[in-house]
Amino acid sequence: TQLLEQSPQFLSIQEGENLTVYCNSSSVFSSLQWYRQEPGEGPVLLVTVVTGGEVKKLKRLTFQFGDARKDSSLHITAAQPGDTGLYLCAGDSGGYQKVTFGTGTKLQVIP
Amino acid sequence: DAGVIQSPRHEVTEMGQEVTLRCKPISGHDYLFWYRQTMMRGLELLIYFNNNVPIDDSGMPEDRFSAKMPNASFSTLKIQPSEPRDSAVYFCASSILEGTPYEQYFGPGTRLTVT
Numbered sequence: 001t002q003l004l005e006q007s008p009q010f011l012s013i014q015e016g017e018n019l020t021v022y023c024n025s026s027s028v029f030s031s032l033q034w035y036r037q038e039p040g041e042g043p044v045l046l047v048t049v050v051t052g053g054e055v056k057k058l059k060r061l062t063f064q065f066g067d068a069r070k071d072s073s074l075h076i077t078a079a080q081p082g083d084t085g086l087y088l089c090a091g092d093s094g095g096y097q098k099v100t101f102g103t104g105t106k107l108q109v110i111p
Numbered sequence: 112d113a114g115v116i117q118s119p120r121h122e123v124t125e126m127g128q129e130v131t132l133r134c135k136p137i138s139g140h141d142y143l144f145w146y147r148q149t150m151m152r153g154l155e156l157l158i159y160f161n162n163n164v165p166i167d168d169s170g171m172p173e174d175r176f177s178a179k180m181p182n183a184s185f186s187t188l189k190i191q192p193s194e195p196r197d198s199a200v201y202f203c204a205s206s207i208l209e210g211t212p213y214e215q216y217f218g219p220g221t222r223l224t225v226t
Contacts, residue, residue: 031213042115042202042217043154088154092213097142097206098167099213101154 003027004089004102012108013079021074021105023089030092032072033099034063037086079109113137115218117203123224129191132221134203135184144215145178145188146202154202160186193225 007022023032031050035043047056049065049072056063060083062075076083089102116135124130136143144159158168163180171178175194180186190197200222204215 033213042204042220044217045214048214097208097213098156098159099215103153
């Protein structure tokens with residue numbers, strides 16, 4: 001069974017601070033996704049990374065895929081209250097569009 | 112285009128009752144997934160379909176759970192009989208093979224409370 005462990009589980013920071021969320025596994029993935037889920041809604045895809053060492057940027061969010069394709073990180077610069085939510089990583093699970101979701105990081109950005 | 116539609120949004124039922132959750136995937140999507148989300152266990156895949164055919168139901172907790180997809184635009188997840196431990200948010204998601212690899216579009220979820 002592929003497991004994706006995310007850290008930290010919970011994070012509460014002040015507006016303007018920087019933060020990094022980690023997603024780790026002992027399994028190799030051909031691709032890894034990051035989703036954000038706001039209260040009362042379903043997860044929404046932020047980015048997909050497919051190449052070891054790949055870095056993608058989405059405004060203030062920077063995503064990196066580990067060289068060995070077993071881990072990933074999400075860095076947020078100058079966090080804003082609108083970044084509040086549950087961040088989930090997900091790795092492909094062997095075909096058929098199936099993915100395994102990580103344990104999640106709940107982020108709260110205080111104005 | 113409308114996103115994934117789920118109904119009802121909230122369901123409160125008593126232990127032992129039958130519960131049916133409904134999902135309409137995005138038109139043209141050929142994969143449909145049912146997930147359950149709880150604080151303790153996170154987001155768990157229950158079952159998924161490809162072209163209306165169940166591919167993997169290994170995540171279905173037990174025989175009390177069943178899912179069907181009679182056509183490309185409709186799926187149901189049924190719990191009979193329901194138990195308090197089934198209380199969770201149930202999500203339906205759909206995807207298309209020709210899209211971004213493994214990108215899934217989620218519905219708003221059904222919050223189920225079994226008393």
